[in-house]
Amino acid sequence: MKCKNCSKQITGDYQYCPHCGQKTDIERLNFQQLLRDLWMAFSNTDRGILLLVKQLVYRPGRVARAYISGQRKTYFNPFSFLVIMVAVALFFILKFEDTAINYSKIETNEIELLRFSFRHFNVFILLNCPIYGFLIWLFFIGQGTNFVENLALSAYLSGQTMLYYTITIIIFIFFPSSMKILGLILGLFISFWYVLAVLQFYQTRSVWSIIKTVLVILITQFISQGIIMFTFSIYKKIDVNFL
Structure with a gap:
């Protein structure tokens, strides 16, 4: 029997290919199989999204460190996770933006900028x-990691942040008056969580590492806001309806 994934010959009664790890009893794709695969992707105890989301809450840096250290079959791919979470968050933003955000209490000159940011939320993230x-x-250069490995950490954090945003939007729908206080709480929580992630990722507890991480957060926010303002100003100047 040949493996349908790697085409290597399989001798013996194997449930999984000894060469690539794929199941040997792969059936023709149908709707039932599709639903089963989707459920496994979310609930698989080895590398499902639900497991990943749970672990990212309290051990984000350790998850990223384990992934870059070679545990690729244990954890969901960080970049796939980011794309999925951005898509989920974008759906909720576009679907419930007007319900969750009371624009009547926002100054007129800020509304257009907010709408522009929300419409292109996925690009900015x-x-x-x-x-x-x-x-x-x-x-943290000189700590034994390269840019792509730090990018994997960032992808995990960004993807999980999208989940936090989505939950916050849902709360806004039912409690619109809580927008300011929830926004403040979310910002503080994410900042603390990012610091925790970096400390875990680099396996350090030094005050200097905390300071550097806070600086990274502040600089990233500054650059991100600059990108949004710059692209919005271009949008206004060329008078093209991106919305």
Whole structure:
């Protein structure tokens, strides 16, 4: 029997290919199989998204460190995770933006900027990920990691942050008056969580590492806001309806 994935010959009664690890009893793709694969992707105890989300809450840096250290079959791919979470967050933003955010209490000149940011939310987040990854690598250069490994950490953090944003949007829908306080709490929580992630990733507890991580967060936010303002100003100047 040949493996349908790697085409290597399999001799013996194997449930999984000894060469590539794929199941040997792969059936023709049908709707039932599709639903089963989707459920496994989310719930698989070895590398499902649900397991990943749970572990990223309290051990984000350790998850990223384990992934770059070779545990690729244990954890969901960070870049696939980021794309999925951005898509989920974008759906909720576009679907419930007007419900979750009370624009009547926002100044008129800020509304257009907010709408522009929300409409292109996915682009800004995907741009933000390599910026954060690069800055972490730069500030911790000489610690035995390369840029791409820090990019994996950033992808995990950005993807999980999208989940936090999505949960916050859902809360806004039911409690619109809580927007300011929840926004503040979320910002503080994410900042603390990012610091925790970097300390775990680099296996350090030094005050200097905390300071460097806070600086990275602040610089990343500054650059991100600059990108948003710059692209918005271009949008206004060329008078093209991106929305």
